[in-house]
Amino acid sequence: MVEDHSASAEVTPVEYTTAEYRTEHSGDGRQDLRPEPDAGLRPEPEANFRTEVPPAPEPQPRAETAPPAESSPAPTPRLDPADYLSPSLPIPMPEQPAPGYRPAPPPGPYAYRSELERAATDLPAGPLQPPALQPPALQPPAPEPPALQPPVGTAYFGAAPTIGNVRYPGENTAWGSAPEWGTGSGDRAVSAANEGDGRADNATSNQWSPDHRPTQQTAEQPAETQTPGQHTPEQHAPIQHTPEQHAPIQHAPQQQSQQSQQQAPQQHLPQQHVLQPAPQPVQQPAPQQEVAAPVTDLGDAWTRVLAGLPPNQRAWLTNSRPVTLHESTAIVAVPDDFTRGQLETRLRPDLERILTESFGRDIRIAVTVDPSLDPELREQQAAQQAAAQQPPQYTQQPPPQQHHQQHPQQPAVREPLRTEGAYQPTIQSALTDPDNGPQYNQPRPDAAPQHFQQPAPQQQFGQPMGSVAPPPNGSPTQSATEAQGEARLNPKYTFETFVIGSSNRFAHAAAVAVAEAPGKAYNPQLIYGDSGLGKTHLLHAIGHYVRSLYTGARVRYVSSEEFTNDFINAIRDDKASQFQRRYRDVDVLLIDDIQFLEGKIQTQEEFFHTFNTLHNANKQIVISSDRAPKRLEALEDRLRNRFEWGLITDIQPPDLETRIAILRKKAATERLTAPPEVLEFIASKVQTNIRELEGALIRVTAFASLNRQPVDLSLAEIVLKDLIPEGSKPEVTASMIMGQTASYFGLSIDDLCGSSRSRVLVTARQIAMYLCRELTDLSLPKIGQQFGGRDHTTVMHAERKIRQLMSERRSVFNQVTELTNRIKHQAKQQ
Numbered sequence: 001m002v003e004d005h006s007a008s009a010e011v012t013p014v015e016y017t018t019a020e021y022r023t024e025h026s027g028d029g030r031q032d033l034r035p036e037p038d039a040g041l042r043p044e045p046e047a048n049f050r051t052e053v054p055p056a057p058e059p060q061p062r063a064e065t066a067p068p069a070e071s072s073p074a075p076t077p078r079l080d081p082a083d084y085l086s087p088s089l090p091i092p093m094p095e096q097p098a099p100g101y102r103p104a105p106p107p108g109p110y111a112y113r114s115e116l117e118r119a120a121t122d123l124p125a126g127p128l129q130p131p132a133l134q135p136p137a138l139q140p141p142a143p144e145p146p147a148l149q150p151p152v153g154t155a156y157f158g159a160a161p162t163i164g165n166v167r168y169p170g171e172n173t174a175w176g177s178a179p180e181w182g183t184g185s186g187d188r189a190v191s192a193a194n195e196g197d198g199r200a201d202n203a204t205s206n207q208w209s210p211d212h213r214p215t216q217q218t219a220e221q222p223a224e225t226q227t228p229g230q231h232t233p234e235q236h237a238p239i240q241h242t243p244e245q246h247a248p249i250q251h252a253p254q255q256q257s258q259q260s261q262q263q264a265p266q267q268h269l270p271q272q273h274v275l276q277p278a279p280q281p282v283q284q285p286a287p288q289q290e291v292a293a294p295v296t297d298l299g300d301a302w303t304r305v306l307a308g309l310p311p312n313q314r315a316w317l318t319n320s321r322p323v324t325l326h327e328s329t330a331i332v333a334v335p336d337d338f339t340r341g342q343l344e345t346r347l348r349p350d351l352e353r354i355l356t357e358s359f360g361r362d363i364r365i366a367v368t369v370d371p372s373l374d375p376e377l378r379e380q381q382a383a384q385q386a387a388a389q390q391p392p393q394y395t396q397q398p399p400p401q402q403h404h405q406q407h408p409q410q411p412a413v414r415e416p417l418r419t420e421g422a423y424q425p426t427i428q429s430a431l432t433d434p435d436n437g438p439q440y441n442q443p444r445p446d447a448a449p450q451h452f453q454q455p456a457p458q459q460q461f462g463q464p465m466g467s468v469a470p471p472p473n474g475s476p477t478q479s480a481t482e483a484q485g486e487a488r489l490n491p492k493y494t495f496e497t498f499v500i501g502s503s504n505r506f507a508h509a510a511a512v513a514v515a516e517a518p519g520k521a522y523n524p525q526l527i528y529g530d531s532g533l534g535k536t537h538l539l540h541a542i543g544h545y546v547r548s549l550y551t552g553a554r555v556r557y558v559s560s561e562e563f564t565n566d567f568i569n570a571i572r573d574d575k576a577s578q579f580q581r582r583y584r585d586v587d588v589l590l591i592d593d594i595q596f597l598e599g600k601i602q603t604q605e606e607f608f609h610t611f612n613t614l615h616n617a618n619k620q621i622v623i624s625s626d627r628a629p630k631r632l633e634a635l636e637d638r639l640r641n642r643f644e645w646g647l648i649t650d651i652q653p654p655d656l657e658t659r660i661a662i663l664r665k666k667a668a669t670e671r672l673t674a675p676p677e678v679l680e681f682i683a684s685k686v687q688t689n690i691r692e693l694e695g696a697l698i699r700v701t702a703f704a705s706l707n708r709q710p711v712d713l714s715l716a717e718i719v720l721k722d723l724i725p726e727g728s729k730p731e732v733t734a735s736m737i738m739g740q741t742a743s744y745f746g747l748s749i750d751d752l753c754g755s756s757r758s759r760v761l762v763t764a765r766q767i768a769m770y771l772c773r774e775l776t777d778l779s780l781p782k783i784g785q786q787f788g789g790r791d792h793t794t795v796m797h798a799e800r801k802i803r804q805l806m807s808e809r810r811s812v813f814n815q816v817t818e819l820t821n822r823i824k825h826q827a828k829q830q
């Protein structure tokens, strides 16, 4: 029940219970994506709202350059550009795969998938093992793209062209073969993008290379300046979106754009904002030097590097080490993010110059973080190993901190230190961290100076758990973090932390494509699926990725509830123009849970105009919903029609392998120690909601931490014994949770909803909010509303706080466990 207290006259609330939601979702959502038989009867978009149809990119000669693989059921018919522009015409798709379908491995020597994807799709039944490192497979690029495979997720296209290349422009750029729509190869290419990381040594690593960079051109690097021997995109992929093809985004010289950004007055209409790819660091001209004989070994070359650098620069390399040379990329490991930043910015020109001279050919560096190179950490680990040989003395040791630990004690999965969200590694230490999934270019301090025209955000996401201390003031990392706050993006939700499986493969690939060509590839993009399956995660990831690729890109994430509240407040305070600026002066608008607009006529009207303004200006809109647009019955037809202009993708519940992979990722990110059999057990118990899946892992590890016990299967069984098998899951409501919590603490519901901040009350309120988050499908704003109209950030804080307290204080853990049992028991009775 959505309560719009402040303007009930403006907004008609809509009843939408979880029970209804579940009933509606009992069918196969995919069938909704088939073309409507009466598609031709749909009203055409009004001319005054879409006066100018964005030019469709030239249809790519798919059939000529990408002959369908033998397994393809039939060649994809070619469409006229005019076809793409028809708002209701679905693009023909290969036949839907049978349930359980998995894409075939790509042909040729390339293994596009990352370790993590393999974990997600090819996991053996036995205990999980880290993948063995293989020697590099140095093979020439495959002349043909991977075979076309249909997606598991479903989609149809309106005005959108084909999915283009998933490319990785900028420094450390990588790109792979184009994801033919439905092949899920977006993430193959993503994997390829990672191949410049430590896994270049791995047999799967052969795609990432600076040689593959020319797909993305910057002002400093025009197309004509390709060096001989570089693989052009044409050699690899038949379907491409070159920057030139995407007319709306202009690659203007950076200086000019920055000037115009500074001088442009604030307008109600979107400004002609020019997105620029993040610039490459300017190469210093090589000083004249005596040319030594070329070397063949990276170690020898590294010696020359050390000798050739001035002492102040050499100091940065004290604890670094050359890892491997893969084609023309030298991978260097450093102990921490800060050093990596130095290497990638200040030192890069000199390093690459000396390496290039040493090898007698162009060499680029890719930097990976290996915390084990940190001498302090090494000492610490040595001390721990010595201590580990002593019998455990649980009663005398402080409880291990499962969260917030910079250097975990005997971590189950090693995780490089990183400043989450602000500046993720471009190349991760996959050699030492095989659990990492696809890597993405993240904001680079040198490459993406942040320019913001948005007013300061009213609310920001809190810092994630496990953040490392920020570097000194004014550092690039810090400014990136601030910038991130402006965009209101959760730093944890990146493509890097998103696990790809058959259930979300297509949605992920489309999201990557949209982020790489905002406003061009698919506009709008709509992602739908049940609660807790990763829609919000993908929206944030798009935002992060756009910001890392395009200098000064204005990205705004908003939930539909916040949009509604903002709108109501704007009317109340007579600040309509400010409201419009906030949502129309952006390059990418990410709007979550659009179903909350159902029944809210005036807000829908406002969103309709926001949508049109952005769409007409070729600004990207990404929408998430819990249902296919067709099933958003209480949404105006004209809005639903517009959602169908672009690309619609769905996310299905993850299969067992994906759930295990998600748990592994989560354990690594949060530095939680859990053996594979425990992860498998949890994954088998929680099947449909990833939020619950993560909650179960946290509960098990917190319990072990409090009892100073190792995390093992028997412990997991005890902790999760109350998890009810799927299918018979009773409905838990917020009022049930609030009632039980109030009576447990001897309080009233009014107390929970009131403003008193006495200690007991605050804890009880936070526990109730935490349980609402864990046991119901309610969104953050919705939970906030239940507790006296509190803000969603209050709920976020409560959730984080209780998770932390559960691992630190037995009393809190017991309270939460006891309450959970009571609530579930009550739910079973009803």
Ligand SMILES: Nc1ncnc2c1ncn2[C@@H]1O[C@H](COP(=O)(O)OP(=O)(O)OP(=O)(O)O)[C@@H](O)[C@H]1O
Pocket (backbone or CB within 6 Å): 493, 497, 498, 499, 500, 504, 529, 530, 531, 532, 533, 534, 535, 536, 537, 538, 626, 662, 665, 690, 691, 694, 777, 778, 779
């Ligand atoms: N594929 C995935 N890989 C890793 N984590 C995931 C994945 N999918 C979901 N998650 C995690 O599950 C949690 C819930 O995801 P998210 O909030 O994006 O779901 P949602 O579909 O938006 O749910 P709701 O509709 O209730 O808002 C988040 O912590 C998210 O990071």
